[in-house]
Amino acid sequence: MSTHAHTKPATTIPPKGAWQKLGGPLGTSLHYGVLIFFLFLTFFIFALMISLSLRRSILIYLEFWSWPWPLYWDNYQTAMTDLIPSAIRTLVVTGVSILGILIISSLAAYAFARIQFPGREVLFYLVLSVMMIPGVILLTPHFILANDLNLRGSLWGLVIFYVAGGLPFGMFLITTFFRSQPAEIFEAARIDGASEWQSLIRIALPLAFPILVTVAIMNFVGIYSDFIWPSLMLPQDQQTIMLALEQYNPVSNEFSTRPDLGKQTAGYIVATLPQLIVFSVGMKYFIKGVTSGAVKA
Structure with missing residues (x-):
């Protein structure tokens, strides 16, 4: 009777690549x-x-690289005088647009995540398919539609289209978060007599607060810094802050082609401050929302 020793076949370790060697x-x-x-x-x-x-x-x-002394604060005084009305107008448009996006996205996301109805998945992916269309392609049809609806020259012409443009991504992110939550939480609420509306207000939305902040910040950055759509929709006396910054660009003529760098940079800093403040306040929730919702998507 012969015995055979069972030996493991030799395994060859692949050579480390260039990126693996950087460990x-x-x-x-x-x-x-x-x-x-x-x-x-x-x-x-x-x-x-x-x-x-x-x-x-x-x-x-x-002397471009010299130290700024004495400090010349008139640049900021001029920038504040020039930009504050446009900044207030921009913040109002941005705030109303984000509020509309959050309300409609939350309602639609809860329906897609927790309510069964025929064609739910088909409709969900149909809405998401809009995200694959570049926004530049939609500028012309949006402009024609706004013109036909007499929305040109009105801030509502910005708000309505900003809300429509921000809905698909907001619905996608909030829906994926709602679907990632345990169904037992909502079933227990129904057993206790809670309606769908109460489940949304008292359970779903508090849990989704980091996701809502993420959606709000991402839309804030895009809407606040938008230049093309306001330039098509608004008259000269209703400029947003990005359009108002254009006044600091140099005008090429026979007298001068150089910008006023002091006022220009002061204007850019004043225009950037709201974005820095919003992101600084919501940074903790933004990071938490990205890691909890987007990763699960």
Whole structure:
């Protein structure tokens, strides 16, 4: 009787690729070095903008890299006077648009996630298919539609189309979050006598608060910084802040082609402040919403 020793076949370990060799202390140092470089570059650019905004333009062109002393605050006074009306108008349009997006997206997302009805999935993916259409392609039909509805020259012409444009992504993100929640929570609420409306208000929306903040911030950045649609819809006396910044661009003529860098950079900083404040306040919820909702999508 012969016995056979069962031996494991030899396995060949594939050679490490170039990216795998970057593991360990060397790779970690390299990754942190790249991050530190871009962090330094970002702070350098922002510090340079602040420095330019606190100097007279004639001194900037004479000594670009000199220290801003004495500080020249008139640039900010001019920028605030020029931009505050446009900034208020932009924030109103942005706030109303985001409120509409959140309300409609939440209602639709709850229906798609928790209510059974014929054709639910077909309708859901039909709505999501709009996300694949580039916004630039829709500019012409949207402009014709707004003109036919007499919405040109009105802030509602911005709000309505901003809400329509932000709904597909908001519905997608909130729906995926609602579907990721345990069904037992909503079933227990129904057993206790809660209606669908009460389940939405008292259970679904509080749980989805980070997702709602994520949707709000992402739409805030896009709506607040939009230039093309307001330039097509609004007259000269109802400019948004991005259109108002155009006044600081140089006008090419026989006298001058140079911009007023001091006022220009001060205007850019004033226009950027609302975005920095909104993102700083909602950053914790934004990160939590992206990691909890978008990853589960």
